[in-house]
Amino acid sequence: MERYREIIPDFDAFLETLERPQPVTVRVNRLKATPEQVTDALKKRGFDVKPLPWNGWILQVEGEDSVAKTLEHWLGWFYIQEASAATAVMALDPQPGERILDLCAAPGGKTTQMAELMANTGLIVANDVTPKRLRALLANLSRIGVVNTIVTQWDGRNYPDLGIEFDKVLIDAPCSAEGRVRENPDLRQGADINFIRSISGTQKGLLRRALELVKPGGIVVYATCTFAPEENEAVVAYAMQKVPSELLPIDLPVPHAQGLTEWQGREFGEAMRLCVRIYPHHLDSGGLFLAKLRRL
Ligand SMILES: C[S@@+](CC[C@H](N)C(=O)[O-])C[C@H]1O[C@@H](n2cnc3c(N)ncnc32)[C@H](O)[C@@H]1O
Structure with a gap:
């Protein structure tokens, strides 16, 4: 990544971020659910859920297990997306x-x-x-x-x-x-x-x-x-x-x-x-x- 040192602002913060695991985020499918419904369902399954400050339809989800394995995922209530x-x-x-x-x-x-x-x-x-x-x-x-x-x-x-x-x-x-x-x-x-x-x-x-x-x-x-x-x-x-x-x-x-x-x-x-x-x-x-x- 050194070739980008001159063009990436705050290069040290950039390198430091690469060392941390990336948070999992899901986009709520507004054809089927609301952020509140997805939040409630995932919280009941033990996940910690919070909306992103710049888009309330995208939720950051933390938990022991993969959110991809939940029933709500298979039902299409959300899409796992960066x-x-x-x-x-x-x-x-x-x-x-x-x-x-x-x-x-x-x-x-x-x-x-x-x-x-x-x-x-x-x-x-x-x-x-x-x-x-x-x-x-x-x-x-x-x-x-x-x-x-x-x-x-x-x-x-x-x-x-x-x-x-x-x-x-x-x-x-x-x-x-x-x-x-x-x-x-x-x-x-x-x-x-x-x-x-x-x-x-x-x-x-x-x-x-x-x-x-x-x-x-x-x-x-x-x-x-x-x-x-x-x-x-x-x-x-x-x-x-x-x-x-x-x-x-x-x-x-x-x-x-x-x-x-x-x-x-x-x-x-x-x-x-x-x-x-x-x-x-x-x-x-x-x-x-x-x-x-x-x-x-
Ligand atoms: C970054 S991925 C797309 C991700 C997708 N838009 C999404 O949001 O899930 C790039 C895609 O381009 C496709 N691709 C590669 N070369 C292509 C081409 N010449 N014409 C059409 N698709 C191509 C790949 O198969 C790959 O699925």
Whole structure:
């Protein structure tokens, strides 16, 4: 992680956070339950439960056993989701009745979050290229009670024109996942630079296609859970050169850093500051990068 010392504010707090286990958080499924119902049920099972200060639908849960084994989990009252991950959908701000493409959707953490906020109305097209992960997506859609979503299997870089005017597209891109280092200590030294370079090619193809598929004036949110600028700002800069688009501010009620305007001599432009970098010490969670774009 040393390569990020210059760009991560309060680097010592960042390193110190990586030493601690990450708290478990669950997102209450508003299609089936309320935060009070989930809190009561889990407390009765011996869990300590408290809502996050910035989003009362996300609960921090502590207990001896795994919350995944509870009946309420199987009934779909909640989805186990990193607190930081929930901010991607908050940035996209899905509305009832909209048509949204989730280009890299499996296993469905964000698809289900969108369906909940859309009150199961409108249309979500949830796509992923990996068959095994699609099975998990289908199971989660069923468990959460999602009925506004169809599932497709394509390489998102070549996603076909379905004749649907998408209001919004989410790309929760495959990435080197450095932001999940607390769960995967192998990443302590940072991800392999060759992997970073190769996956950034895929990410560029995905974001470019997303910008082509959204309607003019429509919104695209690009998210990764990594710190590497090659997978973040560099990808955004590439796609903006290919498809006319502009960066938009992201209104999030959480501490975060701005996007980078420069990395290793490469300039990304002042507007890149509008991107959001959430580091593990910001939310005591994982790391996340977000860019919000409007197609012109
Ligand atoms: C970060 S995960 C998505 C997590 C998911 N959005 C969620 O919230 O549960 C990235 C996903 O991208 C998929 N993927 C990788 N390459 C892809 C491609 N070329 N086209 C579409 N999906 C791809 C992977 O199979 C993986 O499921």
